[in-house]
Amino acid sequence: MNKGAQTQATILNHAVAMAGVHGLDGMSIARLARATGMSKSGLFGHFGSKVALQRAVLEAAAKEFVRRVLIPAQQERTGEARLRALFHHWLQWLYAEERPGGCPLVSASIEFADRPGEVHDYLVDQQEAWVDRIRRMSQKAVAEGNFREGLDTRQFAFEFHSIGLGFNFARRLFSDSKALTHANTALDQLIDAAKRSRQPRLATRPALPQRVYGAHEG
Amino acid sequence: MNKGAQTQATILNHAVAMAGVHGLDGMSIARLARATGMSKSGLFGHFGSKVALQRAVLEAAAKEFVRRVLIPAQQERTGEARLRALFHHWLQWLYAEERPGGCPLVSASIEFADRPGEVHDYLVDQQEAWVDRIRRMSQKAVAEGNFREGLDTRQFAFEFHSIGLGFNFARRLFSDSKALTHANTALDQLIDAAKRSRQPRLATRPALPQRVYGAHEG
DNA sequence: GCTAAAATCGTACGAACGTTCGCATACTTC
């Protein structure tokens, strides 16, 4: 390993942590230099621009995400087991004690949701790939005959993803110690529902018109 | 209405929009002054400090949230109808076309999740109150005999909240036009499940040890 | 219409920001 790559890795470790707490924009090169014991210019030289540094931070986080969430789940054989493993490791990843600031990818996604640019585009691709992986894994469970035929896998992926986001929010902002239990329970229910043949809807229907808001959509 | 209060309201309108896109920190007084056609110092005088401005932005957003989400839902009589109305208006609020940047409260909650201070504390209180309102409303539905006896209302509130966060993420980052349908479907299922007597768990249990991660918790 | 108060402005400050550049030191490779 080159000297350069080595210090670059050190920098990125600190950078990921700082970006998690202060955001990708709030992470400043000066403070990062102080944290790593380097000079501003020396650190800067490794990346050439702040945007490039932000990109590098996201790529480092994504790489870590693969290593800690995706790879371990691939040991499982069935779709359901992989989904459970993905979920399990994802929660661990979302709330890793040693990394303050939670998942940098989720935080940055909120931060850059409405700010066009390469950071935004990168995040969209990365997060869409993640949700699509969940969807494909549920599709695999359907193909295996474990989840019911005709399951709406996009819907499944949406709910799976939502539970994780809910956990992230509750655990980080509320410091809710029950968040883990809630998330696991929600996943159990989601998977159970995916197995069951479709339930007949109950007779009672809501009095409120439901989708007026979305009426303009296709 | 005083002149002061009037311009202050104008400022806050712009400020809420800017904070939604650039974050509470990314919102700068200079750019805000340019957007409102005022001088930096003139604008600054209305608040006295940037933290105070941030507080004012959050309070303005919270007030608007009450006006647009909580109040309308109070017209409904039953717990379920109120829950559905809360959800409906919440989604509208989360993705209001005229307000770029999504819900400032959610964005700021992520931004300040790990940054102690009065902004953090305010957000914790506000968001906890919101989730607790959902919980109380589901409790009301239980008391009315609509939701089943013994329903875990904290769990219900967690899932309700998660769906909203999932919608916010999908709609804003992915520009997913199906997000609204997914969210509504998820809510329907959540409410249906709250009505049903507890389902017997299916025989198949996961092979993966499920809660190792949370084993250290109480 | 006068006057006290409120609102707004212009200017300035020190700090922090991202970035540049030339120079020194440390590595690698032969």
Added chain:
DNA sequence: GAAGTATGCGAACGTTCGTACGATTTTAGC
């Protein structure tokens, strides 16, 4: 060990940041 390159530093640039203060204009109450 010499040559050549990679790496890091220090100082400085121009810009933007939040904030302060006195002067000036605009509003509100009598």
